[in-house]
Every structure is written in structure tokens, then in C-alpha cells.
Amino acid sequence: MATVSANSATVAHAAEHEHHEPQSFWRKYIFSEDHKTIAKQYLISGIFWSIIGISLSVMFRLQLGFPNMKLDFLRPILGTWINETGKLDPDFYLALVTMHGTIMVFFVLTAGLSGTFSNFLIPLQVGARDMASGFLNMLSYWFFFMASVLMFGSLFIETGPASGGWVIYPPLSALPQAHKGSELGMTLWLVSMALFIVSQLLGGINYITTVINLRTRGMSFSKLPLTIWAFLLTAILGLISFPVLLSAALLLIFDRSFGTSFYLSEIYIKGEALPNVGGSPILFQHLFWFLATQRYI
Amino acid sequence: MVYIVALLAVIFLGLAAVVVSRMATVVKNASGPVEEGRIGMSNRINGLLMVVFFVTGLIGAIWSFLHAKQFFLPEASTPHGRHTDFLFWLGMSIITIAFVVTNALLFFFAWRYQHREGYKAAYYPENHKLELIWTVIPAVVMALLVFTGWKAWRDIMAEAPENAQVFEIVGKQFNWIARYPGVDNNKLGSFNYKLIDNNNETGIDYTDEASFDDFVSTSELHIPVNKPILLKIRARDVLHSVFIPHLRVKMDAVPGMPTRFQFTADKTTDEMKNITGNPNFTYEIACTEVCGQGHFSMRIRLVVEDEASWLAWCKEQKPLLTSTPELASRIPANLKAKAAKYLPADATAAPADSVTASILPKG
Known part of the structure; x- marks a missing residue:
């Protein structure tokens, strides 16, 4: 008996190995549904974003630490964002701080780290062959990629990227007349963040499903590695709180573009009393920090 | 400056190269079994480096703290400020002690219990008594800190006393406007954001007679010492x-949602000049919420003086109605008769014209 079962196990094992179908370059490396490839895609994107995010912080910290320093050597890259006295333009300083915060918190820590490690390690450590849904996993990365393209693009527009702080509190972020960074840059920020949240939700559903349903035989919850517990809880928290941020962003989009007053009330700006009354900027802060408090943790 | 940056860049690149080469070694070793005797000198050196890291880190942290002390704010000029400072340092002391002790153990254990030939680690899965102790004690300490903090917050946010002197401060891009309750009735008049224009920057409503003697300043806020102050806070445009x-004192100014902060300043500006040894000392009210391009320069001077000189200063000020007689048309x-004494003679002499009359019903 023992010999027979050992043989059949070997056969089954061999069959598994032979099961790989040849894949085209596009399916294997670009629109891949393999968790390891997707993890690497997240890793490479995360490294790209961390280089951008850190460069931005080096720029504003040079200005902050050495207020009299001449930054003319950055003019070939930054153009008129360096003003005639050789310092960072005040608008651009705020843009740097804002984009540094956004990139590091969302694109590096959330997507870069969580996306890479959850995708890479969850199937390996729970003993699953791949994620519960390879297709959702692929969508998750490509939504993140689209969000990245928009956010990166916003760095290059004439009025500059969003610059009301990474928390983008309205009314500053809601009123284009209040701030250069609240023009096109803010719109791109919001659309990018909406896509980003979709990506995180797709990823999170996948991580949770995989951990709950695809554990190998004998891998009870009490035997689950601590890393997997951490990924599972992170994913659950994300799934609970990211939709709240999406609603905050959507209401802000409505206030900016469709004349609603969710966050706006009794505002006089640039010689004009706006008609909006009854909104509350504090509502946005509550919605935003519902997400961001647990993101920090 | 450029040299420092270049130097830092070289150090960074050097360290990056070291990390990459170490990574390569780690990856190479990870793939094969560790040979007997490989754990030798490097293990001891790394164990020792743990202790060295902790000690130098601790010395660095203490040095940094002592060095930075010169930039700390002087003792608070308000009773509530001294209380919150006490709570801050209490919490900070507890955290620091816990941090140093746990980290000392962490780094010391890495050295003390490093791998030795022939030694085997003991399997010690649980100890309920120990877990109970390290859960309950921090929980009690944390609860006490939260409770004392909540009590302090409740006191600071309590209703201002009846005799509090009221002021209003209005934030706009990019300066503060202080509004005083006036030279006579000591009451702030009502306001409406739709009344704001260049003549009436805080939207004072002149259908309220308490507004007639209100005056404003964009350069200074004068307050009396040792008297409860109620600061009413508004914003015109953004946070x-x-x-x-x-x-x-720190409180957000929110458009459409007036806030407030009550406090009692107990050191005058002159006293602070002596305490700090800085003859040019002034209290400053800054903006601490990103509000746009000019945020960094948004400030107003605060002058704390004894009540007599504060009253004398107030008497010298002119109500907004006096300095901007155009506003008379909104009364x-x-x-009109009650407002007459605040208006310059020529403004009162002018009859209420038809334009004024047509505006009135709307007010």
C-alpha cells in the first residue's frame, strides 16, 4: 500500500509540474495573473515611487534646513519653480510637501510595501498555489498603474500638482481660486486616488479570500504565520476604511465640479461671497482620518 | 553647503554599495547549508555591535536633547499651558523610561545570548503570570494618562467665565484680523459673511447696535494680563x-463654523522681555494650518499688558465706523441716532439719501 500511494503521489506531483502552459510575453510579464510576477510589478513601481518621493523631500528639506542656499542648480529640472532669487517658489514648496506625503503614504507604504509583500508571501506562506483570483489581482495592479500615471503626470502640468498638504483639506483643495495647486493638479489627484482605492479594494478582497479559503490542509488560523496575520488584518482594515476615503474624495469632486456644498459654507474669497452654505470642512477631516489613522498604524 | 551635500551623497552611495554587497553575500549563503565553524568571529562582533549601537544611540539622543533645549519655548504664560506642559513631560518621561529599558534589554540580550557552540535554546511558549503583568501595568498607566488628559481637555474647553473679556480673530489669506468689542459697550456685534467687502473685512453687521463701536486691527491684538480672555475664532476663506x-493656545479657524478658545495670560510682553533676556520679544499669533501660498508669513503680533494700559490703549482706538464713514449707509x-456719536461730523450731516433708503429694507 505504502509503495502504491508513494508512487501515485509522485505521479500527481510530476503532473502538476508539467501543467504549465506556454504563455506569451504579454501574459507572462505584463498582464500577468501570477502572484509572484504581480508582486514584482508592485515592487518595481514601489521603488520607482520611493525614488520620486525621497527626491521631493530632499528638495524641500534643503530649502528648509538651509534657507539661504542657492538652488539654481535645480533649474534645469524644475524651471520656473526655482524663482529668480534661487529659492523654491512658495507654491512649489507646498506642492513638494503635499506630493511627498501622498506618494510615501499611499504609493510607497500602501501599494509598494503591502502590494509587494502580501502578493508575494500570502500564497507561499499559507500553502496556496496562487491568489484566489489571479484576474482581480492583475486588475488591482493595473488600476494602481493607472493611478500612478495620473499622479506622476500631475507633477508636470503648468499649475503644478496638488499642494494643499497630503490631507488635502477643503475648502483650500475645493476652491481653485484659493490656490494654484487646487486647479487641474487637484482634479488629477482626486481621480488618481479614486483609481488607487479601487486597486486597493481589489487587492484587499483577494488577500482576505486567499487567507481564509486557500490555506493548505492543517494550516489552521492558530498556526498561521504572524506575517500572514498582519497582512490579513491590514487588508481587513483597508477594506473597511478605503471606501470611506473614496466617499470623501467623491464629495470633494462634487464640491469642486458640480456646485454642491458638502464641505463649503460661508466663504468669502477673491472679492466674492460664495453662495454655498451649510457644509462642513470638518466632515472631510473625519472621513479622511477614518482611513488615515489606521494607515499610520 | 554644496560640499556638505556632495559629502552626504558620497557617504550615501558608499553605504548603498556596502548594503548591496552584503545582500549578495546573504543571498549566496542562504542558498546553501551553513558550514561548521562559520559562526565565529562575525557573530561575536555583531553581538558587540548591538551593544555599541545602543550606547552610541543613547548618547546621541541625550546630546541631541540637551543641544535642542536652547530652542524650546520658555515656560508657558498661561496656567492651562503649564498644566498641559506638565502632562506632556509626564507622558514623555514614562514613555522614555519604558523605551530605554525595553531597548536596553533588546540590544543587551542580542549580545548576551548570542549563539554558542553546544548551547541549545529553550522552548518557552507561554507564561500567563508574566503576560498578565506586562499587560495590566501598561494598561493602568495608559488609562491614568488618558484620564488626566481628558480632565485637562474638559477644563480647557469649559465655558468661559462671565467676566471674560471677549475678542474675535478672523483668518483670511494671508493675515489675521483682530476685532475688539469696542470702546464703549464691550460687546461684539453680529456678523455675516455676505457683508464682507474692502471696507468691512470681517463682515460686521451694522443692523446690530453692538457693532457700532467695534474696531479692528490687522497688526496687533492687545489683551489685558491676568484676566480671562475668550477668543472667538472665524475664517473667511479656507482653514x-x-x-x-x-x-x-491652538485652535482651528473654520469657515462657516466659528470656534473659540478661553485662556488667561499671566505674563505681560514686558515681563517676557526680562524672562527671555530678549529686548525685542513679542508674542506671536501664527497660522498653523496650510492655507496657501502666503501661509508661511501669516501672523499678527499679540501684546499682553496690564489692564490699565490696555484700557487706555482701547480708548485711543477709533471704531471702524469712525474710520470708514462709508459704512454709515448700512445702518x-x-x-442712526445711536450711531451718530461714532460718525465724523460731516458724515452725520449728510442726509440719508435715496440709495441708503433702498438698501435698508434688505439689511
Whole structure:
């Protein structure tokens, strides 16, 4: 008996190995549904974003630490964002701080780290062959990629990227007349963040499903590695709180573009009393920090 | 400066190269079994480096703290500020002690219990008594800290006393406007954001007779010492935040949602000049919420003086109505007589014209 079962196990094992179908370059490396490839895609994107995010912080910290320093050597890259006295333009300083915060918190820590490690390690450590849904996993990365393209693009527009702080509190972020960074840059920020949240939700559903349903035989919850517990809880928290941020962003989009007053009330700006009354900027802060408090943790 | 940056860049690149080469070694070793005897000198050196890291880190942290002390704010000029400072340092002391002790153990254990030939690690899965102790004690300490903090917060946010002197501060891009309750009746008049224009920057409503003697300033806020102050806070356009560091006062200014902060300053500006040894010392009210391009320069001077000189200063000020007689047209006809004493003679002499009359019903 023992010999027979050992043989059949070997056969089954061999069959598994032979099961790989040849894949085209596009399916294997670009629109891949393999968790390891997707993890690497997240890793490479995360490294790209961390280089951008850190460069931005080096720029504003040079200005902050050495207020009299001449930054003319950055003019070939930054153009008129360096003003005639050789310092960072005040608008651009705020843009740097804002984009540094956004990139590091969302694109590096959330997507870069969580996306890479959850995708890479969850199937390996729970003993699953791949994620519960390879297709959702692929969508998750490509939504993140689209969000990245928009956010990166916003760095290059004439009025500059969003610059009301990474928390983008309205009314500053809601009123284009209040701030250069609240023009096109803010719109791109919001659309990018909406896509980003979709990506995180797709990823999170996948991580949770995989951990709950695809554990190998004998891998009870009490035997689950601590890393997997951490990924599972992170994913659950994300799934609970990211939709709240999406609603905050959507209401802000409505206030900016469709004349609603969710966050706006009794505002006089640039010689004009706006008609909006009854909104509350504090509502946005509550919605935003519902997400961001647990993101920090 | 450029040299420092270049130097840092070289150090960074050097360290990056070291990390990459170490990574390569780790990856190479990870793939094969560790040979006997490989754990030798390097293990001892790494164990020792743990202790060295902790000690140098601790010395660095202490040095940094002592060095930075010169930049700390002087003792708070308000009783509530001294209380919150006490709570801050209490919490900070507890955290620091816990941090140093746990980290000392962490780094010391890495050295003390490093791998030795022939030694085997003991399997010690649980100890309920120990877990109970290290859960309950921090929980009690944390609860006490939260409770004392909540009590302090409740006291600071309590209703202002009846005799509190009221002021209003309005934030706009990019300065503060202080509004005083006036030279006579000591009451702030009502306001409406739709009344704001260049003549009336805070939207004072002149259908309220308490508004007639209100005056405003964009350069200074004068307050009396040792008297409860109720600061009413508004914003005109975007979020701002009133920050008076020396008084430990901080409160957001929110459009459409007036806020307030009550405090008692007990050191005058002159006293602070002596305490700090800085003859040019002034209290500053800054903005501490990003509000746009000019945020960094948004400030107003705060002058704390004894009550007599504060009253004398107030008497010298002119109500907004006096300095901007154009606003007289916003006063309803039945209140014109009451407003007359604040208006320059020529403004009162002018009859209420038809334009004024047509505006009145709307007010």
C-alpha cells in the first residue's frame, strides 16, 4: 500500500509540474495573473515611487534646513519653480510637501510595501498555489498603474500638482481660486486616488479570500504565520476604511465640479461671497482620518 | 553647503554599495547549508555591535536633547499651558523610561545570548503570570494618562467665565484680523459673511447696535494680563489655525463654523522681555494650518499688558465706523441716532439719501 500511494503521489506531483502552459510575453510579464510576477510589478513601481518621493523631500528639506542656499542648480529640472532669487517658489514648496506625503503614504507604504509583500508571501506562506483570483489581482495592479500615471503626470502640468498638504483639506483643495495647486493638479489627484482605492479594494478582497479559503490542509488560523496575520488584518482594515476615503474624495469632486456644498459654507474669497452654505470642512477631516489613522498604524 | 551635500551623497552611495554587497553575500549563503565553524568571529562582533549601537544611540539622543533645549519655548504664560506642559513631560518621561529599558534589554540580550557552540535554546511558549503583568501595568498607566488628559481637555474647553473679556480673530489669506468689542459697550456685534467687502473685512453687521463701536486691527491684538480672555475664532476663506505658542493656545479657524478658545495670560510682553533676556520679544499669533501660498508669513503680533494700559490703549482706538464713514449707509434709520456719536461730523450731516433708503429694507 505504502509503495502504491508513494508512487501515485509522485505521479500527481510530476503532473502538476508539467501543467504549465506556454504563455506569451504579454501574459507572462505584463498582464500577468501570477502572484509572484504581480508582486514584482508592485515592487518595481514601489521603488520607482520611493525614488520620486525621497527626491521631493530632499528638495524641500534643503530649502528648509538651509534657507539661504542657492538652488539654481535645480533649474534645469524644475524651471520656473526655482524663482529668480534661487529659492523654491512658495507654491512649489507646498506642492513638494503635499506630493511627498501622498506618494510615501499611499504609493510607497500602501501599494509598494503591502502590494509587494502580501502578493508575494500570502500564497507561499499559507500553502496556496496562487491568489484566489489571479484576474482581480492583475486588475488591482493595473488600476494602481493607472493611478500612478495620473499622479506622476500631475507633477508636470503648468499649475503644478496638488499642494494643499497630503490631507488635502477643503475648502483650500475645493476652491481653485484659493490656490494654484487646487486647479487641474487637484482634479488629477482626486481621480488618481479614486483609481488607487479601487486597486486597493481589489487587492484587499483577494488577500482576505486567499487567507481564509486557500490555506493548505492543517494550516489552521492558530498556526498561521504572524506575517500572514498582519497582512490579513491590514487588508481587513483597508477594506473597511478605503471606501470611506473614496466617499470623501467623491464629495470633494462634487464640491469642486458640480456646485454642491458638502464641505463649503460661508466663504468669502477673491472679492466674492460664495453662495454655498451649510457644509462642513470638518466632515472631510473625519472621513479622511477614518482611513488615515489606521494607515499610520 | 554644496560640499556638505556632495559629502552626504558620497557617504550615501558608499553605504548603498556596502548594503548591496552584503545582500549578495546573504543571498549566496542562504542558498546553501551553513558550514561548521562559520559562526565565529562575525557573530561575536555583531553581538558587540548591538551593544555599541545602543550606547552610541543613547548618547546621541541625550546630546541631541540637551543641544535642542536652547530652542524650546520658555515656560508657558498661561496656567492651562503649564498644566498641559506638565502632562506632556509626564507622558514623555514614562514613555522614555519604558523605551530605554525595553531597548536596553533588546540590544543587551542580542549580545548576551548570542549563539554558542553546544548551547541549545529553550522552548518557552507561554507564561500567563508574566503576560498578565506586562499587560495590566501598561494598561493602568495608559488609562491614568488618558484620564488626566481628558480632565485637562474638559477644563480647557469649559465655558468661559462671565467676566471674560471677549475678542474675535478672523483668518483670511494671508493675515489675521483682530476685532475688539469696542470702546464703549464691550460687546461684539453680529456678523455675516455676505457683508464682507474692502471696507468691512470681517463682515460686521451694522443692523446690530453692538457693532457700532467695534474696531479692528490687522497688526496687533492687545489683551489685558491676568484676566480671562475668550477668543472667538472665524475664517473667511479656507482653514486657518490660531497658534499662540507661548500661551500654548491652538485652535482651528473654520469657515462657516466659528470656534473659540478661553485662556488667561499671566505674563505681560514686558515681563517676557526680562524672562527671555530678549529686548525685542513679542508674542506671536501664527497660522498653523496650510492655507496657501502666503501661509508661511501669516501672523499678527499679540501684546499682553496690564489692564490699565490696555484700557487706555482701547480708548485711543477709533471704531471702524469712525474710520470708514462709508459704512454709515448700512445702518438702519431707527438706529442712526445711536450711531451718530461714532460718525465724523460731516458724515452725520449728510442726509440719508435715496440709495441708503433702498438698501435698508434688505439689511
